[in-house]
Amino acid sequence: MTAALRFHDLTLGYDRHPAVHHLDGPVEAGALVAVVGPNGAGKSTLFKGIVGVLKPFAGRIDLGGLKPQDIAYLPQAAEIDRSFPIHVYDMVAMGLWRRAGLFGGIDGNARAAIERAIAAVGLTGFEDRAIATLSGGQMQRMLFARLLLQDARVIVLDEPFNAVDAKTSADLFDLVQRWHGERRTVLTAMHDIDFVRAHFPETLLLARSPVAWGRTATVLTPENLLAARRMCEAFDEQAAECVEPVTAA
Amino acid sequence: MYDLLIAPFTEFEFMRRALAGTLALALGAAPIGVFLMLRRMSLVGDAMAHAILPGAAIGFLLSGLNLFAMTGGGLIAGFVVALLTGLVARTTELKEDAALATFYLLSLALGVTIISLKGTNIDLLHVLFGNVLALDDQTLLLIAGNATVTLIALALIYRPLVVECVDPGFMRSVSAAGGPAHLAFLVLVVLNLVSGFHALGTLLAVGIMMLPAAIGRFWARDITLMLLIATASGALAGYAGLLLSFHTGVASGPAIILVAGVLYVISLLFGRVGGLLRQAFPGRHLEA
Numbered sequence: 001m002t003a004a005l006r007f008h009d010l011t012l013g014y015d016r017h018p019a020v021h022h023l024d025g026p027v028e029a030g031a032l033v034a035v036v037g038p039n040g041a042g043k044s045t046l047f048k049g050i051v052g053v054l055k056p057f058a059g060r061i062d063l064g065g066l067k068p069q070d071i072a073y074l075p076q077a078a079e080i081d082r083s084f085p086i087h088v089y090d091m092v093a094m095g096l097w098r099r100a101g102l103f104g105g106i107d108g109n110a111r112a113a114i115e116r117a118i119a120a121v122g123l124t125g126f127e128d129r130a131i132a133t134l135s136g137g138q139m140q141r142m143l144f145a146r147l148l149l150q151d152a153r154v155i156v157l158d159e160p161f162n163a164v165d166a167k168t169s170a171d172l173f174d175l176v177q178r179w180h181g182e183r184r185t186v187l188t189a190m191h192d193i194d195f196v197r198a199h200f201p202e203t204l205l206l207a208r209s210p211v212a213w214g215r216t217a218t219v220l221t222p223e224n225l226l227a228a229r230r231m232c233e234a235f236d237e238q239a240a241e242c243v244e245p246v247t248a249a
Numbered sequence: 250m251y252d253l254l255i256a257p258f259t260e261f262e263f264m265r266r267a268l269a270g271t272l273a274l275a276l277g278a279a280p281i282g283v284f285l286m287l288r289r290m291s292l293v294g295d296a297m298a299h300a301i302l303p304g305a306a307i308g309f310l311l312s313g314l315n316l317f318a319m320t321g322g323g324l325i326a327g328f329v330v331a332l333l334t335g336l337v338a339r340t341t342e343l344k345e346d347a348a349l350a351t352f353y354l355l356s357l358a359l360g361v362t363i364i365s366l367k368g369t370n371i372d373l374l375h376v377l378f379g380n381v382l383a384l385d386d387q388t389l390l391l392i393a394g395n396a397t398v399t400l401i402a403l404a405l406i407y408r409p410l411v412v413e414c415v416d417p418g419f420m421r422s423v424s425a426a427g428g429p430a431h432l433a434f435l436v437l438v439v440l441n442l443v444s445g446f447h448a449l450g451t452l453l454a455v456g457i458m459m460l461p462a463a464i465g466r467f468w469a470r471d472i473t474l475m476l477l478i479a480t481a482s483g484a485l486a487g488y489a490g491l492l493l494s495f496h497t498g499v500a501s502g503p504a505i506i507l508v509a510g511v512l513y514v515i516s517l518l519f520g521r522v523g524g525l526l527r528q529a530f531p532g533r534h535l536e537a
Contacts, residue, residue, distance in 0.1 A: 085469060102424075150423075
């Protein structure tokens with residue numbers, strides 16, 4: 001198998017403090033990876049690094065020839081202005097950006113694709129609704145429809161099932177599994193350990209430094225989870241400069 | 250009826266010029282106002298209107314009431330403030346509003362200082378209130394040209410502008426066009442303020458931007474319709490304001506803005522989207 005992404009001694013963070021510390025390793029093409037760890041473990045930071053929003057302090061991310069724009073990214077809290085006067089249809093259509101760009105037209109095929117994406121997330125009939133009128137779950141469904149249209153080989157989802165009900169998360173996870181079936185590479189930050197055990201073949205357990213990475217059953221052991229929990233959340237203002245690279249546990 | 254609504258424009262050339270000027274102004278300024286409002290930058294227009302003052306004043310100082318000198322100076326001052334603001338907001342912790350506040354106040358202080366060095370009260374009145382009834386060929390062409398440039402440029406940057414406005418995170422993740430589109434938009438704001446500056450003066454130029462935008466918000470849930478309504482109400486306010494000014498003798502610039510104000514109050518009360526009456530009497534609740 002070839003790697004879709006490869007982290008090379010990657011350190012990311014804010015204000016000189018590392019939030020992801022010396023991460024090394026490949027994400028195979030077509031892998032479905034859960035990224036697990038306590039709050040502040042660096043999950044969101046890692047994703048921001050992957051999509052190029054955050055520049056690494058050290059090391060690098062090899063995107064295997066992809067540009068950051070080719071990666072579909074669902075942030076944890078999308079910065080969406082929900083009062084903006086725009087319809088669900090147009091919002092979903094943004095997913096075509098890579099193909100349509102600044103000036104490209106939306107032809108019949110594209111329109112059909114938009115309608116299929118809206119149907120796939122169960123929002124048929126909501127096309128002309130203003131986004132201000134959507135519930136939290138419907139909003140998340142709409143964002144998944146947009147992800148569908150982005151048709152990306154690598155998809156990064158930051159806690160996509162937070163604050164949505166069981167039905168919605170089950171429906172949306174069906175889409176994730178469909179992407180997995182299509183051999184797309186999917187990284188998903190998750191908090192529900194039982195759900196990860198049941199559905200994700202591979203897990204990266206992060207606690208600023210990587211605690212374990214591999215088959216889910218071997219990663220999510222009680223010892224590893226305890227080690228991740230012990231991680232100190234606050235940055236140490238007196239921390240010395242990091243010189244020695246540490247290797248993954 | 251004909252005498253009241255149409256004759257002023259067929260009989261007097263200065264009224265025809267004023268009408269052409271205000272319609273062109275509404276065509277460019279109203280859509281700009283809608284985007285300013287949606288980007289929560291409603292007061293930015295006002296600040297920018299003050300920011301162009303030193304440029305116009307330097308132009309005036311160098312060559313008197315010369316159209317090109319004052320316009321060029323205003324454009325340069327506006328662009329400098331807009332670019333500095335964008336730069337500071339994007340690279341430091343200061344948000345756009347704070348960055349703009351510092352630069353426009355400095356700019357305004359500079360402008361007033363320059364005018365007070367040389368100038369009379371009449372000049373100051375022209376700068377503050379413009380004169381839509383005395384538009385010469387050059388000024389009219391300038392306003393029409395600015396409106397044309399604005400509409401073409403808006404068509405070109407429409408997509409990134411809308412996407413960056415509604416979901417800036419998504420915009421960053423798919424394209425780098427958001428930043429340039431935002432800067433281009435700020436340039437358009439300045440361009441339209443310079444137009445408005447000649448017709449309505451620095452104090453009221455923002456009125457023809459923001460009032461139509463606010464009116465549009467009360468009638469449309471979709472940005473396309475909002476832009477159309479804003480432009481139409483801007484044009485209507487221009488037309489009706491000129492008539493009001495002609496028949497009653499009040500100053501034309503304030504008359505235009507006051508008519509827009511009346512349209513705004515009507516929208517505020519009766520608007521389909523969030524109007525006050527609609528909120529007070531929503532009707533019985535529905536079954537589902």
